[in-house]
Amino acid sequence: MDRRKFIAGTGGVAGILAASTAPAVHAQNANIRWRLASSFPKALDTLYGAAETFAKKVSELSGGRFVISTHAAGELMPAFGIVDGVQQGAVECAHTAPYYFYGKDPTFSIDCSVPFGLNARQMTSWMYEGNGLKLLREFYSNYGIVNFPCGNTGVQMGGWYRKEIKTLDDLKGLKMRISNLAGEVMTRMGVVPQSIPGGEIYQALEKGTIDAAEWVGPYDDLKLGFYKVAKNYYFPAWWEGGPQLSLYVSSKAYNELSSENKAIIECAAAYAHTDMLAKYDARNPAALKELVANGVKLNRIPKPLMDEAFKHTEAVYAELNAKNPQWRKVFADYNNFRRESNQWFRFAESAYDSYMQGVKL
Amino acid sequence: MDRRKFIAGTGGVAGILAASTAPAVHAQNANIRWRLASSFPKALDTLYGAAETFAKKVSELSGGRFVISTHAAGELMPAFGIVDGVQQGAVECAHTAPYYFYGKDPTFSIDCSVPFGLNARQMTSWMYEGNGLKLLREFYSNYGIVNFPCGNTGVQMGGWYRKEIKTLDDLKGLKMRISNLAGEVMTRMGVVPQSIPGGEIYQALEKGTIDAAEWVGPYDDLKLGFYKVAKNYYFPAWWEGGPQLSLYVSSKAYNELSSENKAIIECAAAYAHTDMLAKYDARNPAALKELVANGVKLNRIPKPLMDEAFKHTEAVYAELNAKNPQWRKVFADYNNFRRESNQWFRFAESAYDSYMQGVKL
Numbered sequence: 001m002d003r004r005k006f007i008a009g010t011g012g013v014a015g016i017l018a019a020s021t022a023p024a025v026h027a028q029n030a031n032i033r034w035r036l037a038s039s040f041p042k043a044l045d046t047l048y049g050a051a052e053t054f055a056k057k058v059s060e061l062s063g064g065r066f067v068i069s070t071h072a073a074g075e076l077m078p079a080f081g082i083v084d085g086v087q088q089g090a091v092e093c094a095h096t097a098p099y100y101f102y103g104k105d106p107t108f109s110i111d112c113s114v115p116f117g118l119n120a121r122q123m124t125s126w127m128y129e130g131n132g133l134k135l136l137r138e139f140y141s142n143y144g145i146v147n148f149p150c151g152n153t154g155v156q157m158g159g160w161y162r163k164e165i166k167t168l169d170d171l172k173g174l175k176m177r178i179s180n181l182a183g184e185v186m187t188r189m190g191v192v193p194q195s196i197p198g199g200e201i202y203q204a205l206e207k208g209t210i211d212a213a214e215w216v217g218p219y220d221d222l223k224l225g226f227y228k229v230a231k232n233y234y235f236p237a238w239w240e241g242g243p244q245l246s247l248y249v250s251s252k253a254y255n256e257l258s259s260e261n262k263a264i265i266e267c268a269a270a271y272a273h274t275d276m277l278a279k280y281d282a283r284n285p286a287a288l289k290e291l292v293a294n295g296v297k298l299n300r301i302p303k304p305l306m307d308e309a310f311k312h313t314e315a316v317y318a319e320l321n322a323k324n325p326q327w328r329k330v331f332a333d334y335n336n337f338r339r340e341s342n343q344w345f346r347f348a349e350s351a352y353d354s355y356m357q358g359v360k361l
Numbered sequence: 362m363d364r365r366k367f368i369a370g371t372g373g374v375a376g377i378l379a380a381s382t383a384p385a386v387h388a389q390n391a392n393i394r395w396r397l398a399s400s401f402p403k404a405l406d407t408l409y410g411a412a413e414t415f416a417k418k419v420s421e422l423s424g425g426r427f428v429i430s431t432h433a434a435g436e437l438m439p440a441f442g443i444v445d446g447v448q449q450g451a452v453e454c455a456h457t458a459p460y461y462f463y464g465k466d467p468t469f470s471i472d473c474s475v476p477f478g479l480n481a482r483q484m485t486s487w488m489y490e491g492n493g494l495k496l497l498r499e500f501y502s503n504y505g506i507v508n509f510p511c512g513n514t515g516v517q518m519g520g521w522y523r524k525e526i527k528t529l530d531d532l533k534g535l536k537m538r539i540s541n542l543a544g545e546v547m548t549r550m551g552v553v554p555q556s557i558p559g560g561e562i563y564q565a566l567e568k569g570t571i572d573a574a575e576w577v578g579p580y581d582d583l584k585l586g587f588y589k590v591a592k593n594y595y596f597p598a599w600w601e602g603g604p605q606l607s608l609y610v611s612s613k614a615y616n617e618l619s620s621e622n623k624a625i626i627e628c629a630a631a632y633a634h635t636d637m638l639a640k641y642d643a644r645n646p647a648a649l650k651e652l653v654a655n656g657v658k659l660n661r662i663p664k665p666l667m668d669e670a671f672k673h674t675e676a677v678y679a680e681l682n683a684k685n686p687q688w689r690k691v692f693a694d695y696n697n698f699r700r701e702s703n704q705w706f707r708f709a710e711s712a713y714d715s716y717m718q719g720v721k722l
Contacts, residue, residue: 057628061422063621119714121482121515124635125642154482155709217709236713260424267418267628274485274635281486282698285705300712310720337643339722344646346718348516348578351661352597353480353714357707359671361700 057268151245151276159214177213182239218287418629512606512637520575538574543600579648
């Protein structure tokens with residue numbers, strides 16, 4: 001239906017206004033078209049899928065007036081080019097794991113995951129009802145970005161190891177696919193971090209080019225088949241207690257939106273945020289079973305290794321606090337929330353969960 | 362601005378369509394006005410507040426075209442009259458804790474909390490990505506209701522006790538303010554459940570009319586001042602591992618909405634859902650500290666009592682499965698999700714959280 005025919009058919013202007021909530025009207029009226037660049041390939045359906053969920057909700061909420069096309073990593077720009085892409089206006093928005101931009105500024109990592117950081121629930125609470133969103137918005141304003149929480153994986157697994165890791169000595173010289181802040185801490189523990197794209201991990205593990213690799217958790221790891229070439233699956237990833245994904249919106253594009261469309265962005269991102277964790281929580285159990293059925297050995301990272309990692313992590317944080325004012329400001333609040341929250345979670349939450357995990361259901 | 366002046370000022374019909382995303386236009390056009398009846402008083406700002414958050418987001422998302430007024434318990438109808446109110450069309454929607462309607466059908470409780478049930482994350486996952494929403498929508502269709510998850514408190518505390526509870530004998534004859542499914546299990550453990558409105562608990566505990574009472578958790582409990590009349594604060598509430606609040610929308614009113622407005626209801630409820638738990642998680646830590654500073658003794662419910670409660674709970678579930686087909690259908694899926702989810706959560710999630718709760722931050 002073209003616009004003139006539509007107008008002719010509605011009985012004048014009063015008819016148009018009365019009908020203006022009907023989606024067919026708005027579909028005519030798709031006056032905002034944005035592009036979203038993801039840092040993930042389509043095959044990672046939970047991670048990439050959050051961007052699709054977000055775009056779908058924007059379209060539904062706007063009755064088709066506001067349409068966002070989603071593009072996998074590499075389609076419009078490289079996975080790690082999206083901060084520059086949004087900043088330079090090449091795309092209006094992007095979806096990413098902010099710790100990929102640790103090299104630009106370690107403060108990005110606080111919007112995603114830092115070693116021994118907040119778990120998924122704590123992170124959402126800090127963002128929504130603590131000072132997280134406010135402080136990170138200040139930080140991102142340096143990059144022309146308005147950020148929205150848009151997904152969380154939950155606690156990740158600590159990775160795949162060709163040999164068992166029993167003592168600190170087993171880490172010395174270990175070539176492990178791990179990077180950023182976790183890589184920095186691992187280095188201090190004697191590990192030799194390796195930067196390898198997801199698609200090349202399997203072969204590197206198989207050939208023994210690397211001894212270990214971390215990826216996400218059962219659902220994503222099963223797809224890549226690591227269990228065929230490394231049987232020891234360790235938990236937890238002390239460096240990924242609740243990695244948050246983030247929606248980056250260009251400040252310029254955002255400021256041109258009506259307050260209605262700003263609310264649409266916020267609520268569509270909130271829906272996708274909650275839904276991604278729900279997906280992981282619903283899909284990880286069956287994937288874990290399948291891994292175990294394939295002979296995977298589940299091992300807990302020994303406490304002395306956790307303690308050693310914690311000690312080095314605190315030292316890294318002290319160094320960052322001393323040299324990076326942006327980091328210091330955001331981390332001070334994050335760290336306070338982390339302490340307060342864990343002091344509460346160790347009572348009712350911990351007692352309930354540990355009982356439920358121990359009883360025969 | 363009245364409608365005619367507005368139309369005259371926009372340069373004709375094309376101007377109207379181009380401008381139709383501006384909120385000012387839609388505010389003129391508030392063609393949907395609904396009323397929401399809450400089961401909570403305004404003083405419970407986290408519980409009642411979720412309805413306010415929901416209504417605020419509906420208004421923002423619709424640019425003021427869709428406005429919902431929120432009404433505290435008793436204002437339009439009694440707290441426990443809201444199922445009838447929505448069913449009979451007295452209001453278009455309501456916000457409640459579904460287990461209040463255990464007496465109508467115990468199946469309502471599965472949409473909120475059952476003893477040894479899902480925690481907050483698991484519940485959200487079951488609703489969003491398991492079969493929860495689908496099965497509960499089927500159940501609610503018997504009441505002319507379309508339900509949406511709309512808040513969660515997290516694991517609640519196990520209540521306030523005038524005396525310490527060390528063994529099963531300490532429960533015999535204990536007069537405790539507790540009801541519904543938990544009351545049924547408590548009865549089998551020798552407790553004498555009491556039904557007392559929130560506003561009268563303090564006086565009953567003070568006078569010794571009751572020996573114990575359960576309410577919510579630190580943030581809400583602090584407001585009611587229970588710590589002044591009962592010093593023993595137990596955890597966890599094995600009957601409330603992640604109580605979900607629910608938005609009830611009249612099927613008739615819902616079916617009259619455009620698909621755009623249906624999406625607005627869904628995403629506004631999702632935002633309020635996530636935000637309520639974030640509020641509790643952000644506010645409980647300080648409230649717990651204040652309680653402890655006031656001499657409250659934090660006690661873990663002894664494991665033999667948890668085990669006894671679990672045993673009786675399983676018996677109650679077996680009886681409900683045998684006599685209530687609605688319950689049996691929904692609970693079968695819920696129970697399966699509960700088993701699978703806890704088998705996974707006891708690895709990475711549990712190991713990470715317990716480490717973080719034990720280390721000095």
